[in-house]
Amino acid sequence: MASAQSGDLIAWDYVAIAVYFALNLLVGAYALCRPNRGTISGYFLAGRFMWWLPVGASLFASNIGSEHFIGMAGSGAASGIGIGAFNFISIILLQLMSWIFLPVFIASGVRTVPEYMNKRFGGQRIQVYLAVLSLMLYIFTKISVDLYSGALFINQALKWDIYGSMVALLALTALFTVTGGLAAVIYTDTLQLFIMLGGASFVMVKAFQEVGGYEALQYRYMQAVPKLTYENTSCGLPRDDSWIMLRHPVNSDLPWPAFLLGQTPASIWYWCADQMMIQRALAAKSLSHAKGATVFASYVKILPFFIIILPGMISRALFPDDVACVLPEECMRACGSKSSCYNSAYPRLVVGIMPAGLKGIMLAVMLAALMSDLTSIFNSTSAMFTLDLWPRLRPKAKTRELLIVGKLFVVVLVAVSVAWVPIIEEIQGGQLFIYIQKVGAYLAPPIAAVYLAAILWKRMNEKGAFWALMVGLFVGLIRMVLDFSHPPPSCKEDEYRPLVIRLNFMYFAMILFWITILTAVVVSLFTEPPENFRIIRTTYPTRLDKRQRDDEMEEKIALTHIAQDTSPPTGQTEEISSSGTHTSRAAEDYWVKKSKRWCLWVCGLQVTPQNTASEEDHLQFLTSLNENPHAKLFLNINFVILVAVGIGLFAYFTIDPFPTDVNPREYEYLPA
Numbered sequence: 001m002a003s004a005q006s007g008d009l010i011a012w013d014y015v016a017i018a019v020y021f022a023l024n025l026l027v028g029a030y031a032l033c034r035p036n037r038g039t040i041s042g043y044f045l046a047g048r049f050m051w052w053l054p055v056g057a058s059l060f061a062s063n064i065g066s067e068h069f070i071g072m073a074g075s076g077a078a079s080g081i082g083i084g085a086f087n088f089i090s091i092i093l094l095q096l097m098s099w100i101f102l103p104v105f106i107a108s109g110v111r112t113v114p115e116y117m118n119k120r121f122g123g124q125r126i127q128v129y130l131a132v133l134s135l136m137l138y139i140f141t142k143i144s145v146d147l148y149s150g151a152l153f154i155n156q157a158l159k160w161d162i163y164g165s166m167v168a169l170l171a172l173t174a175l176f177t178v179t180g181g182l183a184a185v186i187y188t189d190t191l192q193l194f195i196m197l198g199g200a201s202f203v204m205v206k207a208f209q210e211v212g213g214y215e216a217l218q219y220r221y222m223q224a225v226p227k228l229t230y231e232n233t234s235c236g237l238p239r240d241d242s243w244i245m246l247r248h249p250v251n252s253d254l255p256w257p258a259f260l261l262g263q264t265p266a267s268i269w270y271w272c273a274d275q276m277m278i279q280r281a282l283a284a285k286s287l288s289h290a291k292g293a294t295v296f297a298s299y300v301k302i303l304p305f306f307i308i309i310l311p312g313m314i315s316r317a318l319f320p321d322d323v324a325c326v327l328p329e330e331c332m333r334a335c336g337s338k339s340s341c342y343n344s345a346y347p348r349l350v351v352g353i354m355p356a357g358l359k360g361i362m363l364a365v366m367l368a369a370l371m372s373d374l375t376s377i378f379n380s381t382s383a384m385f386t387l388d389l390w391p392r393l394r395p396k397a398k399t400r401e402l403l404i405v406g407k408l409f410v411v412v413l414v415a416v417s418v419a420w421v422p423i424i425e426e427i428q429g430g431q432l433f434i435y436i437q438k439v440g441a442y443l444a445p446p447i448a449a450v451y452l453a454a455i456l457w458k459r460m461n462e463k464g465a466f467w468a469l470m471v472g473l474f475v476g477l478i479r480m481v482l483d484f485s486h487p488p489p490s491c492k493e494d495e496y497r498p499l500v501i502r503l504n505f506m507y508f509a510m511i512l513f514w515i516t517i518l519t520a521v522v523v524s525l526f527t528e529p530p531e532n533f534r535i536i537r538t539t540y541p542t543r544l545d546k547r548q549r550d551d552e553m554e555e556k557i558a559l560t561h562i563a564q565d566t567s568p569p570t571g572q573t574e575e576i577s578s579s580g581t582h583t584s585r586a587a588e589d590y591w592v593k594k595s596k597r598w599c600l601w602v603c604g605l606q607v608t609p610q611n612t613a614s615e616e617d618h619l620q621f622l623t624s625l626n627e628n629p630h631a632k633l634f635l636n637i638n639f640v641i642l643v644a645v646g647i648g649l650f651a652y653f654t655i656d657p658f659p660t661d662v663n664p665r666e667y668e669y670l671p672a
Contacts, residue, residue, distance in 0.1 A: 010356055012358075012360065013358075013359050013360025013361075013363070014360060015360070016358075016360035016361045016363075016364055017360045017363060017364055019364075020195065020364035020367065020368070023191055049283075049285050050186060050283045050284050050285060050289070051284070051285060051289050052284065052288075052289040052290075052292030052293045052295075052296060053190070053293075053296065054186045054187060054189070054190045055186065055280055055281065055283055055284045055289065055290065055293035056292065056293035056294065056295070056296030056297040056300075057186075057189055057190040057193040057296075057297075058185065058186040058189035058190065058280045058376065059094070059277060059280050059281070059293060059294065059297040060193055060297045060300045060301060061189035061190075061192045061193045061196065061368075061369075061373070061376070062189060062276055062277070062280065062373060062376035062377075063090070063277075063297075063301075063373075064196065064304060064308075064369060064373070065142075065146050065149075065150075065369050065370060065373025065374070066146055066149040066150035066153060066366055066369045066370040066373065067145045067146055067148075067149040067373075067432055067433065067436065068304060068308055068369070068433070069149070069153065069200075069308055069346050069365075069366060069369055070149035070150075070152055070153060070343050070346060070347075070432055071145075071149060071343065071432030071433030071434075071435075071436065072086075072087070072304065072308050072309055072312065072433045073308050073309060073311060073312025073315070073345045073346035073349075074312060074342035074343040074344070074345050074346070074432060074433065075309075075312070075342070075433045075434060076308075076309035076310065076311075076312035076313045076345070077312045077313055077315055077316040077323050077324065077342050077345035078324075078340070078342040079239050079242065079253055079254075080221070080238065080239055080241070080242025080243055080244075080313065081242065081243055081244075081245050081305075081309060081310075081313070081653055082241070082242075082244070082245055082246075082247060082252075082253065082254040083254075083309060083433060084245055084305040084309050084653065085245050085246060085254060085259055085263075085650070086263070086267070086433075086437065087301060087304050087305050087309070088245075088302075088305070088646055088649045088650055089259075089263070089264055089267060089646070090267070090271055090298075090301050091298045091301050091302065091642055091643075091645065091646040091649075092642070092643055092646040092647075093264070093267055093268060093271035093272060094271055094294045094297060094298045094301070094642075095294065095295075095298065095639050095642055095643060096268070096271070096272055097271050097272040097277065097278075097281070097294060098281065098290055098291045098293075098294040098295075099291070099639065100272075100455065100456075100540055101272040101273065101278075101451070101455060102278070102281050102282075102287070102290055102291075103287060103540070103543050103625050104116075104455050104537070104538060104539065104540055104543050105278060105281075105282065106282070106287055106290075106625060107537040107538075107543045107544070107625055108120075108537050108538045109537075111282070111383070111387055112131075112275055112279070112383055112384050112387050112388050113130070113134075113273055113274065113275045113278050113384075113451075114126075114127045114128075114130040114131040114134070114275075114384060114388045115127060115387065115388060116454075116538070117130060117454070117465070119534075119538055119551070120454050120530075120534060120535075120538040120539075121454075121461065121462035121465055121530065121534060122462060122530075122531070122534060123462055124392060125466060126462065126465055126466055126469065127388055128388065128389060128392060129466075129469060130447065130469075131384045131385070131388040131389050132389070133443065133447070133473075134274070134275060134381075134384060134447075135381055135384065135385065135413070136443075137439070137440070137443060137444070138276075138377055138380075138381050138413075139413070139416055139417050140439055141436045141439045141440060142373070142377050143374065143377055143378075143413065143414070143417035144417040144418070145432060145435075145436060146370055146373050146374055146377070147370075147374075147417060147418065148432075149343075149370075149432060150366060150367075150369075150370035152343060152344070152347070153346070153347045153366045154363070154366070155336075185375045185376055185379050186280065186283065188375060189375070189376065191368075192368035192369070193300070195364060195365060195368040196365055196368050196369055197300070197303065197307070198365075199361050199362055199364065199365030199368075200307040200308065200311075200365060201303075201307055202358075202361070203307070203311055203349065203350060203353075203354070203362065203365075204306060204307045204310065204311050206353050206354070207310075207311045207314040207315075207318075207349060207353060208310075208314070210314070210318060210353050211314045211317055211318060214310075217310070217313065217314055217317060218243060218657055218658070218664065219664050219667055220317040221238060221242065221243075221313050221314075221316060221317045222238050222242065222243075222664035222665050223317075223664070223665055224238060224316045224317045224320040224323075224324060225237055225238075225320060225324065226320050226321045226324050226325050226326055226330070227320075227321055228321070228325075228326070228327050228330055229326045229327065230326060230327075230491070230492045233491060233492050234491065235326045235490075235491035235492055236320075236324055236325075236326040236491075237665075238316075238324075238665075239253070241656075243653075243656065243657050243658070244653075244654055244655075244656055245650060245653040245654045246259060246260075246650060246654045253504075254506075255504055255506065255507070256654075257507075257510075258504050258506035258507040258509075258510055259506055261510045262441070262445075262506040262507055262508070262509035262510025262511075262513065263437070263441065263506040263509055263510075265445055265448050265449065265452075265509065265510070265513040266440055266441050266444045266445045266448060266506075266509040266513065267440075267444075267448075268448035268451070268452060269440070269444040269445075269447045269448040269451070270440065270444065272448070272451070272452075273447060273448060273451040275380045275381075275383065275384050276376050276377060276380040279379070279380050279383060280293070280376075281293065281294065286624075286626075286627070287624075287625050287626075287627055288627045288628060288631045288632065288635065291635045292631075292635060295635060295638045295639070295642065298642045299642070302645070302649070305649075308346070311346065311349055312345040312346055312349075314349065315345040315346065315348050315349035315352075316345060318349070318352060318353070319348055319349075319352055321334070322334040322335070322341060322344070322348055323341055323342065323344065323345045323348055324341075324342075325340065325341050326491070334348075335348075343432050350362045378410045378413070378414075381409070381410070381413055382406035382407065382409050382410050382413075383406065385405070385406065385409045386402050386403075386405050386406035386409065387402075390402065390405050437505070438480075438483065438505045439480070441505040441506060441508060441509035441512075442476040442477070442479055442480040442483070442505070442508070442509075442512075443473070443476050443477075443480070444509075445472065445476070445509050445512040445513040445516060446468065446469050446471075446472025446473060446476065446512065446513075446516040447469070447472075448513065449468065449472070449513050449514075449516035449517045449520065450465050450468055450469055450516065450520060453465075453468075453517060453520050453521075454538075454539070455538075455539055455540050456539065456540055456541075457539075458530075458535045458539050458541060458542065459524055459525070459529055459530075460520060460521075460524045460530070461523075461524045461527055461528065461529060461530045462530065463523050463524070463527045464519075464520040464521070464522075464523040464524030464525075464527065465520060465524075467519060467520075467523050468516045468517070468519040468520035468523065469516070471515065471516065471519045472512055472515065472516040472519070475512055475515060476512055479500070479501075479508055479512075482500065482501050483501055483505070486501050531550075533547075533549045533550045533551070536549050537549070543625065544625065
């Protein structure tokens with residue numbers, strides 16, 4: 001145990017880490033050999049030739065990052081199983097994405113989600129606004145949080161410097177994102193999926209053995225109170241409703257009406273209209289493969305409750321003085337933070353129960369979670385900036401310029417995200433996952449509302465969508481500023497904040513969502529309807545419409561423009577001496593050209609020649625919504641099963657497991 005506590009690695013740990021890196025390099029090398037990295041579709045959408053398994057694995061791995069192992073496990077340690085509701089609702093929302101949203105995105109032929117708004121309404125202001133806002137959300141709730149949580153795990157488990165760890169992690173993830181594009185991201189995500197599930201499952205089994213099983217955990221968690229706490233307060237006590245998922249509508253941290261009517265609409269943005277998720281689904285070779293990917297991802301999404309949240313609760317049960325500390329000096333001793341140590345629940349569990357020689361495996365698991373999330377985010381953000389924003393500045397930019405801009409933007413994004421990390425350390429309040437949900441609740445509901453209305457309601461117009469987004473942004477920013485400028489009092493202090501701030505963030509998300517919907521409806525009805533061609537294949541009722549759109553001829557011209565951008569690098573066509581004799585200068589030029597071509601190939605900048613006719617045929621195939629009848633029936637059956645499973649999990653875990661005449665804090669549990 002001394003070795004584990006000190007953070008030292010033994011030989012087998014280094015072997016595990018070396019094997020992990022070797023596997024990633026092999027997968028990355030395979031992605032480098034793909035022939036279409038030098039095209040826009042190949043780099044940002046993996047050529048749209050992916051089958052369901054790697055796409056589904058990437059959907060899951062892109063979602064489950066290091067912030068889940070740190071934040072979700074920490075929230076489980078702090079307040080019980082309620083945080084699992086965020087995980088189970090995704091099982092249902094993934095089906096909403098693939099059965100309602102995705103057919104429209106595919107039929108409209110878009111490459112990014114903001115681009116859909118341009119096609120649906122015309123104009124550029126909504127497309128540009130949504131791209132910029134999405135980039136801000138990625139910085140505030142994804143990249144910086146991932147970096148902080150991944151470095152926190154390494155710091156807690158191995159005692160390495162947090163910012164030094166960030167630099168190393170960024171260098172590794174940028175290597176795969178910049179060189180291989182989405183194909184490399186999806187292939188490495190598939191590898192990370194199996195590494196994460198295998199390692200986390202091993203920790204879960206070991207943790208349940210230590211705590212004595214599930215029923216023993218229920219009682220031991222309720223009795224997990226630190227020895228040192230404030231007198232005559234409830235500080236350090238587990239919540240009475242810790243084992244209830246959907247809780248009291250007023251006196252709880254997860255009121256069920258707010259979650260179902262507020263948090264669920266807010267989550268529609270992430271699962272149904274977020275570039276990172278939609279980009280993976282669009283990489284599938286057909287609608288059936290995309291649906292199969294979401295079905296696979298939904299089944300796997302059942303697992304995080306058991307392999308992340310429950311181990312976080314076990315960590316509190318086994319180490320209450322470290323994980324559930326209350327006094328600032330005790331928390332500084334345990335994890336180096338004055339506010340709380342809940343975020344250290346998972347790394348503390350790994351350090352405390354994993355035998356020597358297996359810590360390297362868990363470090364590989366955390367690296368897998370971090371890399372899968374960051375590589376996905378980097379590729380998605382570069383796609384939005386390159387395809388939605390850069391053409392506004394450089395309308396005639398050619399393929400190589402777009403590829404270079406997309407790669408360089410990742411560097412800028414990383415720098416801004418690292419600068420935001422110290423702010424996260426101050427304002428996340430000891431529960432990283434709740435911080436993520438709060439920011440999403442203040443900014444995401446208007447986006448979800450506008451996308452939902454745009455897809456389902458043909459009468460909605462550009463003015464209605466734009467002003468609904470502006471009103472939603474204004475209201476959301478006011479609440480966010482008030483919330484983060486008035487942090488909640490500690491458990492020993494009286495509540496001092498006004499009601500508008502104390503209102504649960506999920507209730508606020510519900511109000512904000514319906515304010516946005518009402519604004520969109522009123523403005524749309526009092527202004528002119530959208531042009532008729534704008535709704536062709538851009539709404540769910542018109543997704544099968546085969547009529548020609550007025551703007552499709554312009555897209556064909558643009559496709560021809562890109563396809564013709566196949567000129568070789570400068571100097572590549574220069575001939576060497578026709579006599580066949582090479583002077584030293586000619587030989588030197590030959591090797592310079594050779595090195596240049598090699599560098600361009602490694603970086604994915606060797607523009608691949610495209611055949612315009614074949615590209616049009618492939619595009620026509622990709623925008624088709626045709627499905628094999630047998631595959632469609634199989635997928636529809638799984639759709640029903642998954643919705644039933646999601647509802648069933650909510651119902652089962654919302655029932656109080658303790659008998660009414662038993663106080664779990666005082667009951668002495670004796671295993672049968």
